[in-house]
Amino acid sequence: MTDLSSTGPVRTGGTARRNGRGLTGLLLVSVPVALLGWLIIYPIFNAIGRTILRTDGTGPGFSLDTYVRFFSDGYSLANLWLTLWVTAVCAALLLAICLPLSLYLRFAKSRVAAVVQGLSLFPMFVPSVILAYALIRTIGPNGGVDLVLNALGLPKINSPYLTPWGPIIGLVWDNIPLTTLMLVAGLGAVSDNAVEAARDAGARPWAVLRHIILPQIGNAVLVVLSFTVLSIFSAFTLPYVLGPASPEMMGPFMQRTFGQVMDTRMAVTQAVITFAICAVFGAFYVRSIARNRKNGR
Amino acid sequence: MTIAETSLATANPVASRKTRRPDWIGGLLAVLLGIVVVVPLIVVAIWAFAEVWRYPSLLPQEWGLRFWTATLSRPDVWTAMSLSIRLSLVVTALSALICLPAAYAFARMDFPAKNVLFLSFLASHAFPKFGLLVAIAGIFLNLGLISTFWGVVLIQLVGTLMMMIWIPVAAFQNVDRAMEEAARDAGAGPIRVFWSVSLPQAAPTIFAAVLLSFVGTFYETEGAWLIGAPEIRTMPVLMITYINNQIVVQYGAVLSVLLWIPSFVALMFTRRLVGSSSFAKGFGV
Numbered sequence: 001m002t003d004l005s006s007t008g009p010v011r012t013g014g015t016a017r018r019n020g021r022g023l024t025g026l027l028l029v030s031v032p033v034a035l036l037g038w039l040i041i042y043p044i045f046n047a048i049g050r051t052i053l054r055t056d057g058t059g060p061g062f063s064l065d066t067y068v069r070f071f072s073d074g075y076s077l078a079n080l081w082l083t084l085w086v087t088a089v090c091a092a093l094l095l096a097i098c099l100p101l102s103l104y105l106r107f108a109k110s111r112v113a114a115v116v117q118g119l120s121l122f123p124m125f126v127p128s129v130i131l132a133y134a135l136i137r138t139i140g141p142n143g144g145v146d147l148v149l150n151a152l153g154l155p156k157i158n159s160p161y162l163t164p165w166g167p168i169i170g171l172v173w174d175n176i177p178l179t180t181l182m183l184v185a186g187l188g189a190v191s192d193n194a195v196e197a198a199r200d201a202g203a204r205p206w207a208v209l210r211h212i213i214l215p216q217i218g219n220a221v222l223v224v225l226s227f228t229v230l231s232i233f234s235a236f237t238l239p240y241v242l243g244p245a246s247p248e249m250m251g252p253f254m255q256r257t258f259g260q261v262m263d264t265r266m267a268v269t270q271a272v273i274t275f276a277i278c279a280v281f282g283a284f285y286v287r288s289i290a291r292n293r294k295n296g297r
Numbered sequence: 298m299t300i301a302e303t304s305l306a307t308a309n310p311v312a313s314r315k316t317r318r319p320d321w322i323g324g325l326l327a328v329l330l331g332i333v334v335v336v337p338l339i340v341v342a343i344w345a346f347a348e349v350w351r352y353p354s355l356l357p358q359e360w361g362l363r364f365w366t367a368t369l370s371r372p373d374v375w376t377a378m379s380l381s382i383r384l385s386l387v388v389t390a391l392s393a394l395i396c397l398p399a400a401y402a403f404a405r406m407d408f409p410a411k412n413v414l415f416l417s418f419l420a421s422h423a424f425p426k427f428g429l430l431v432a433i434a435g436i437f438l439n440l441g442l443i444s445t446f447w448g449v450v451l452i453q454l455v456g457t458l459m460m461m462i463w464i465p466v467a468a469f470q471n472v473d474r475a476m477e478e479a480a481r482d483a484g485a486g487p488i489r490v491f492w493s494v495s496l497p498q499a500a501p502t503i504f505a506a507v508l509l510s511f512v513g514t515f516y517e518t519e520g521a522w523l524i525g526a527p528e529i530r531t532m533p534v535l536m537i538t539y540i541n542n543q544i545v546v547q548y549g550a551v552l553s554v555l556l557w558i559p560s561f562v563a564l565m566f567t568r569r570l571v572g573s574s575s576f577a578k579g580f581g582v
Contacts, residue, residue, distance in 0.1 A: 025408030029399040032458055033414055039433055039455045040421050047432035101330075104322055112323030119330040121571060125564045126338070127516035129533040130553045133540055134337035137344055137550070142352045144340040151355050173333070178580065185577035227422065227580060234425035236519045237533075241540055251427045251519075258431055259526055268435045271428035282423035289419050293412075 044275065051269045066269040078247035080273070086164055086239075086249060087232045090171045094179045094228055095221070097172070102183035103213070107195070124177035128170070132241040135170055136161055166242030167249065171232050179224055186220020187213070223288050226281035234274050250274055344550035364547035373535060374552070381532040384446070384521075385514040388453045392510055396461035397503065403462065404469035418462050421455075422580065430523050437524060444528040452520035457510040464509075464570070468502035469495065505570040512563040516556075532556060 054063040070076045105117055123131070138144040140161040149156060160166045190213050198208050236251035243249055248256070250270065258267035344350065347357030348364065368374060402408065403415050433452060434443065442448030472495045480490045518533040525531065530538075536556070539549045570576055 022406075022408040025402040025406035025411070028402035028406070029408075029414060031395040032399045032418070032462060035395070035455060036417060036421060036458060039451065040424065040429065043429060043432035043436055044424065046436055050435065101326065104326060108320060108323055110320035110323055112320045112327055116323055116326045116330060117572060118568070119327060119334055121568070122334050122564075124571065125512075125560045127518075127533060127556065127560065129516070129518055129536045129540075130341070130556060131337070133536065133549045133553055134341045136540065137546075138337040138340045144336065147353075147355050150353055178577075181571075181577040182580055223580075230423065230425055234427035234429075236427045236522075237537070241537060254427060254431045255523060258434055258523065264435050264438060267431050271431040274425045274428035278425045278428075285423045286416075286420045290416055293416065 047268045047272050047275070051265060051272055066266055067273075069266070070269055070273060075247065076253075076270075079250060079253045082164060082247045083233060083250040084277075086168055086171070087229055089168055090175070090232045091225055091228050093168070093172050094175055095225070098176060098179040098183055098224075099221075101176075102180050102187055103209070105180070105184050106187040106190070120180045121177045123173055126174075128174055128237045129241075131170060131174060132238055135166070135173075135242060139169070161242060162244050164244060166244075167235070167239040170238035170242050171235055174238065175228060175231065179228060182224045182227065183217070183220065186217045186224070189220070190216050219288060223285060226285040226288075229281045230278050230285065233278055341550050341553045344546060345554045347547065347550075364545065365551055367545070368548050368551040371548075373530070377530050377532045377535040380529065381515055384449060384453065384531060385511050388450055388457060388514045389507060389511045391450070392454055392457040392461045393507055396458060397465055400462050400465035401469050404466045415462075415466075418459055421459055427519055427523075430520055434523050443524060444526065446529060449521050449525045449529050449531075452524045453514050453517050456517060456520065457514060460513070461506055461510055464506035464576070465499065465503050468499035468506075471502075472498045502570060505567040508563055509567055509570075512559050515559055 051066055052062060052064060054061040054065075101116070101120055105113060105120070108116075126134075136143065139157065139159060141159045142156075143159070143161075146156045146159075160169055194212055195208055198212050203211070234251055234254075235249070236255060239249035240252040240255070243252065254267050254270045254274075257263050257270060261267075343357065345364070346360055346362070348361040349359040350357035403411065430452065437443050437448050437452075442451065476498075477490050477494050480494045481487075485493070516533055517531075518537070521529065521531045522534050522537070525534065532552070533556075536549065536552055539552065
């Protein structure tokens with residue numbers, strides 16, 4: 001679909017003309033590429049440079065003081081641990097929810113499947129601010145769920161609002177559509193014939209899943225996991241609105257350090273630490289995009 | 298089209314075997330998803346039309362539109378709304394202006410380093426977004442772009458790059474080459490071929506991408522909050538302040554229902570694109 005090498009029949013108009021076309025192409029992509037360089041690539045190097053180079057009067061020097069401060073500060077470390085824990089729980093929950101869902105969507109052909117697909121895509125169109133508000137009203141103290149439980153004569157729930165479970169529920173809700181879409185796309189690699197053949201040979205559904213389906217979608221699952229980790233690790237809105245104030249997740253922590261404490265250097269240090277932790281997942285993600293593109297050719 | 302037809306044909310025996318019995322799993326999934334996805338939104342909708350709703354009652358004691366008038370007569374709501382719309386229009390227009398030609402070049406032209414450059418757009422997902430925003434905010438602070446309209450435009454423009462390049466590239470590649478050749482043989486110049494043959498075919502998908510960018514920018518919270526504070530208060534940022542300060546519950550509810558309208562429009566027009574596998578491929582699967 002997006003195979004770049006298929007540029008149609010190359011018209012042989014001599015090298016001069018081809019060079020001209022090459023320049024036009026470069027010119028057309030130059031503005032977005034420049035923007036990408038200035039606002040994505042440069043900030044990363046700038047952030048690293050700014051936090052390890054000392055600029056205080058005594059001339060240029062090398063200093064890791066903000067990193068030392070971060071890793072020796074109990075509060076910062078608690079925030080980091082909370083973020084790691086929330087990310088891990090979200091990733092596990094998302095897989096547990098979306099894998100069955102995508103398996104169903106991949107193989108079901110009934111009319112109900114269209115409804116299920118619509119419902120699972122729906123959260124993509126609900127902005128996270130509205131989601132946060134809706135969750136407070138629903139599972140917050142005296143919210144919708146409490147009302148129903150109370151009407152049934154049952155005790156109230158232990159509200160997850162302002163606990164780590166608040167952002168977990170919100171982030172899982174928010175990420176269901178993309179995770180499901182990506183898993184369904186990954187399941188596209190599994191052929192109906194292989195599954196049918198295994199079923200005809202008498203394989204139980206569980207055996208089909210373990211021996212036919214899972215081995216083929218292993219890579220897709222890892223890509224989905226990396227993507228999820230990258231988006232949840234530095235989430236801001238949902239943790240800020242639904243999460244606990246102390247310890248807080250890295251997103252709100254960075255925002256507060258930048259906007260309220262006004263310690264830009266420390267905020268950027270925290271950002272670099274999130275880059276470092278996510279680097280493994282980022283590298284894996286890029287590698288598999290590159291490999292997919294090569295295979296697709 | 299032919300591929301779709303053949304795959305449908307091979308899938309048919311499976312389909313008929315499946316549909317003979319009711320789809321219990323699908324029904325169960327639909328009910329569960331329905332509860333989890335729809336109920337929170339219904340609660341908000343009820344709150345928007347509740348005038349009095351005290352705790353143990355299952356439904357509001359008094360219904361009415363009093364809080365709609367109250368919310369809509371607040372000047373900060375109108376300031377934020379017009380700012381959000383202006384921001385989204387400027388960002389989407391700029392994004393279309395710089396990305397669509399680039400997408401055409403990526404799809405149809407040959408130039409040095411094309412694959413590396415294209416890959417780098419897809420790879421922009423490989424960084425934790427908020428960390429990146431903080432790093433950019435550090436740079437903008439020195440440039441005096443913090444808390445300015447154009448600072449927020451820049452940050453939101455970067456957010457739209459991926460979508461406005463990836464989807465239109467796929468659209469331009471799916472244009473029927475034979476029709477272009479035919480038009481060229483009939484004597485049409487390159488611009489005329491592009492305008493009358495290529496663009497109309499790619500237009501529906503491009504329109505969906507533009508719409509998704511507009512709605513995505515309208516709801517973008519994190520960049521607007523970090524770069525725009527305290528001067529630039531967009532609709533979602535205002536919404537967060539309402540949630541945090543909890544002045545009147547209904548203000549948030551009314552704003553949510555109002556903010557939904559663009560969402561529903563996007564849902565109508567882009568569901569087919571979003572549900573397609575080419576959309577998921579943009580995220581690297």
